[in-house]
Amino acid sequence: MIKLHHLENSRSQRVIWLLESLGLEYEVKRYERDPKTGLAPKELLEVCSLGKSPILEIEGEVLPESGAIFQYLLSRFDSDHRFHPRPTDKEYKDYLFWMHFAEGSLMWPLVIKLLFAKTEEKVPFFIRPVAKLIFTGINKAYLDHTLTHAMDYVEENLKGRDFFLGSQLSAVDMMMSFPLEAAQAGRFDLASYTEIKKFIKKIKEMESYKKAIEIGGEYAY
Amino acid sequence: MIKLHHLENSRSQRVIWLLESLGLEYEVKRYERDPKTGLAPKELLEVCSLGKSPILEIEGEVLPESGAIFQYLLSRFDSDHRFHPRPTDKEYKDYLFWMHFAEGSLMWPLVIKLLFAKTEEKVPFFIRPVAKLIFTGINKAYLDHTLTHAMDYVEENLKGRDFFLGSQLSAVDMMMSFPLEAAQAGRFDLASYTEIKKFIKKIKEMESYKKAIEIGGEYAY
Structure with missing residues (x-):
């Protein structure tokens, strides 16, 4: 079982x-x-x-x-x-990449951004401006450009294809769904990321997703 | 090539x-x-x-x-x-686990702790006490117990075996080496983690590691 x-x-x-x-x-x-x-x-x-x-x-x-x-x-x-894909398929490299990238590179900067936002809400009001200053600093110096590179890469790779590995849904799309939805839910501005938004919309309409x-x-x- | x-x-x-x-x-x-x-x-x-x-x-x-x-x-x-291991070997589950755990769960809290330490050094001295307060708060509320659970799990799994998957060096040991060495280098207190310290010492003495x-x-x- x-x-x-x-x-x-x-x-x-x-x-x-x-x-x-x-x-x-x-x-x-x-x-x-x-x-x-x-x-x-x-x-x-x-x-x-x-x-x-x-x-x-x-x-x-x-x-x-x-x-x-x-x-x-x-x-x-x-x-x-x-x-x-099979190890001999040309998509195999990409399959391994996205399978590790989702949590190894994409998810954690989003988690940290959420932690910062929650901490900022919770600290006493007289500390808040300093907290904001510090978090903005770390975001600018590290998280934002890491995330922007990552999201640009995702956007680029979704261009001209329906799903991450081509025209068919694969496990990679499922694995990548969570960080992308988390981004859309407010942790990263997806305004200019047309392909990512199209992808999220598409998976949300799938019967297996809904189930x-x-x-x-x-x-x- | x-x-x-x-x-x-x-x-x-x-x-x-x-x-x-x-x-x-x-x-x-x-x-x-x-x-x-x-x-x-x-x-x-x-x-x-x-x-x-x-x-x-x-x-x-x-x-x-x-x-x-x-x-x-x-x-x-x-x-x-x-x-x-082969997919049919009993170590296969563990192999996949450590392969993803190293970056997906273990490495990023260490990276964030380093970022906090570096930020604390860099901010103007009059902000430093507040920065310290905020980082200590996030460490306590989230990072420290995540890392402690993770390191305890590693320690527990190294007990009674030479390497992560048993008595022989595998790719998992290589993959796990970096976050464990990073921890030892000052990002997490390994004082009570006898097995982890023994593991790091052992790999550092291996010819392939040295090469x-x-x-x-x-x-x-």
């Missing part, structure tokens, strides 16, 4: 999308965020001491880390390669 | 270690960090518009992102599986 330990409003949502696409039988155990901190609840620590979601439970073992879960599920249950949302529960950032 | 675009003192160092271990012929193009900002130089942008290292150049294509480079090199040049350092150039954090 496959069980997904799923945190509401999280990167875990896309694992449901993959499980659905692969047509697998699975159970979803849903966890709610701590209402005060917005972090994962302590119960997740009992499943795996990393205390993060998603965690896949399969054959008596637990497997955390989105990219690893994706690659494991694909290696086990996508033997006809509907959702990921996954239905199963994962109401979804927000 | 394989060419590695290699930034000094960076996560790219471990790709040299892998290339060496696989016994491949390759060329290293070395880049120096901007002396003022400590960031990658603009020349890297000409190789790939993400402007980050490592970038692998192979068969007229470029491939950035450490984890992707590792998995690609292994799929192409480790067909006898000396450095990575890679010789090729990548003097190494510091």
Whole structure:
């Protein structure tokens, strides 16, 4: 039996999308965020001491880390390669790249920007201007240009194709969905990123995406 | 021909270690960090518009992102599986986990902590106490416990084995080397992490590691 330990409003949502696409039988155990901190609840620590979601439970073992879960599920249950290329396919390099890029390069600057925004809200009002100054400094010196390079790269690579690896939906599109949606939800200005916005709109209209949302529960950032 | 675009003192160092271990012929193009900002130089942008290292150049294509480079090199040049398990091996789940965990979960909180420390040094002295207060707050509320869970997990998994996947060196050890060394270099207190310190000491004594350092150039954090 496959069980997904799923945190509401999280990167875990896309694992449901993959499980659905692969047509697998699975159970979803849903966890709610701590209402005060917005972090994962302590119960997740009992499943795996990393205390993060998603965690896949399969054959008596637990497997955390989105990219690893994706690659494991694909290696086990996508033997006809509907959702990921073969090592001999020309798309293989790109598949590996996006699979690692989503969390390794794109997601974390967005998380940090959110942390900064939340911290700015929470600090006493007389500290706020200084906090703003410091965060703006770090954003300018580091996060903004890292993110801009990353988003430009995504935009460029979506040009002239429907999905990340070409004309067909693949696991890469699912993996990349979360950071791009997180960006659109206010963590990065996508105004000039036509291709990315078109991509997000397209996936949101897909039946498998909608089904996954239905199963994962109401979804927000 | 394989060419590695290699930034000094960076996560790219471990790709040299892998290339060496696989016994491949390759060329290293070395880049120096901007002396003022400590960031990658603009020349890297000409190789790939993400402007980050490592970038692998192979068969007229470029491939950035450490984890992707590792998995690609292994799929192409480790067909006898000396450095990575087969999908049917029991270590396969762990292999995928560490391959993604290194950058997806472990490296970025260390990067942010370094950014905070550098920012604190740079801000005017009258802002410094407030900056310290804010960074301590974010560290306590988020980064420190994320990192502690992560390091505890690493420590636990190194217990009773020589390397991450058992008694033999694998690509996972190379991939994990950088964040662990970065932690030891002052970004996280490893005082009570006996297994991690033993692991770092062990890899540093390996001939292939030493050879890679010789090729990548003097190494510091």
